[in-house]
Amino acid sequence: MKRVFVFLLIALFATIDVAPAFAQAETRVEVAQQQKRRTLFDVLFGAEPQQAPPPVQQTQPRKATPAALPPPKPQVEKAADAxxxxxxxxxxxxxxAKALERFYAEDPNLVVINQGVGSSGFVRDDYFDWNKTIGEQIAADSFDLAIVIIGVNDRQEIRVNGQSYNSLTPQWTAAYQARLNDFLGQLRAARKPVIWVGLPPMSKTEYSAAMSQISALYKLAAFSGGAEYLDIYERFLGEDGKYSSQGPDVNGQNARMRKDDGIHFSTAGADKLAFYISQSIRTFYRGGGITVAVADPLLGTDAAAMLRPPYQGQGQTRLLEVAGAVVPISRAPQRAADLLIAAPQPAADMGFSLEQLMAAPIGRADAFGVGINPSETENEGQE
Structure with a gap:
């Protein structure tokens, strides 16, 4: 009887213990299974006190140290007489101008002045008159060395004295050249050195051809006006000799050289152009003041108005050499008309004969070791 009672008691406790487990929600089944089940030993003698689990030490994840940016370049203060x-x-x-500012950022002796005006040119002087502006800048003595790059807005008709001429026609070209000559003439009269930068290739073929024709006018005006002309056309072509928006940068790495419009330079392209221009700037500037050749051996002659030889990239010094700047002091400069009717030069003196060289006295520069001893000659005469 006792065994039956114990068995019923065990069954009752088992039912009480298991029934709540079936009533739990499915989401807590896993939690209930993880708990320790009560056994018959626990019912009869009591469960052992459970020790509290040791506290879990949660470690704070280390924050990733952000990559350090390169320190900014120190701002170099420009000299007062830069x-x-x-x-x-x-x-x-x-x-x-922005690229040149980056290029000369660490040079305290040169300061870049941005005088660029968007949408301007030599055609629409009613919008912006460059000849008037350059005169005002010269009068204010606001600069020492001029860089000029212009022309992308000049493929349009020009108006002169109420008359309009289509772009690149003979009348248009004559009027355009007159404005270029006026511009450069003012700079030359003020003894301001000028570097005129030609236009690069453009993405659209027809537009690029027009810009090349305008660049040819710049080249002629620069040579006749005493300016340095920098041709950059081929330096921004692709390997196939055509327009390319990509190309090597100043470090030799392939980079985007032009903007999406196919006209303007990207930042890398402008930096590359600034590097090329810096080589021409060295003709006039070497870290201090500027130097410019002012002597003109053709001044006052008929040849002064003639077009100077196109020795590109050689600067004023080369032009002076070609013009014949080095002449003997004793000879007066000849006029161009005199050179055309000059009489033939007289035959040059033949110099010393072989007999004279052989008879040279010992010790003279032309004796060459076979000269005559003067004392022996005198003794022979006395005998």
Whole structure:
């Protein structure tokens, strides 16, 4: 009887213990299974006190240290008497001036002045008159060295004295050249050195051809006006000799050289152009003041108005050499008309004969070791 009672008691406790487990929600089944089940020993003699689990030490995850940015370049204070490099032109000049500022950022002796005006040119002087502006800048003595890059807005008709002429026609070309000559003439009269930068290739073929024709006018005006002309056309072509928006940067790495419009330079392209221009700037500037050749051996002659030889990249010094700057002091400069009717030069003196060389006395520069001893000659005469 006792065994039956014990068995019923065990069954009752088992039912009480198991029934709540079936009533739990499915989401807590896993939690109930993880708890320790009560056994018959626990019912009869009591469960052992459970020790509290040791506290779990939660470690804070380390925050990733952000990559350190390179320290900014120190701002170099420009000297009070720094050479003032002014960049004149259209929107191309605006981008170029920023690139030159980056290039000479650490040079305390040169300061870049951005004088670029977007949408300007030599055609629409009613919008912006560059000849008037350059005269005002010269009068104010606001710069020492001029860089000019312009022309992307000049493929349009020009108005002169109420008359309009289509772009690149003979009348248009004559009027355009007159404005270029006026611009450069003012700079030359003020003895301001000028570096005129030609236009690069453009993405659209027809537009690029027009810009090349305008660049040819710049080249002629620069040579006749005493300016340094920098041709950059081929330096921004692709390997196939055509327009390319990509190319090697100043470090030799392939980079995007032009903007999406196919006209303007990207930052890398402008930096590359600034590097090329810096080589021409060295003709006039070497870390201090500027130097410019002012002597003109053709001044006052009929040849002064003639077009100077196109020795590109050689600067004023080369032009002076070609013009014949080195002449004997004793000879007066000849006029161009005299050179055309000059009489033939007289035959040059033949110099010493072989007999004279052989008879040279010992000790003279032309004796060559076979000269005659003067004392022996005198003794022979006395005998």
């Amino acid at each position: 050479t003032r490099l002014a960049v004149f032109g259209d929107s191309l000049a605006v981008d170029l």
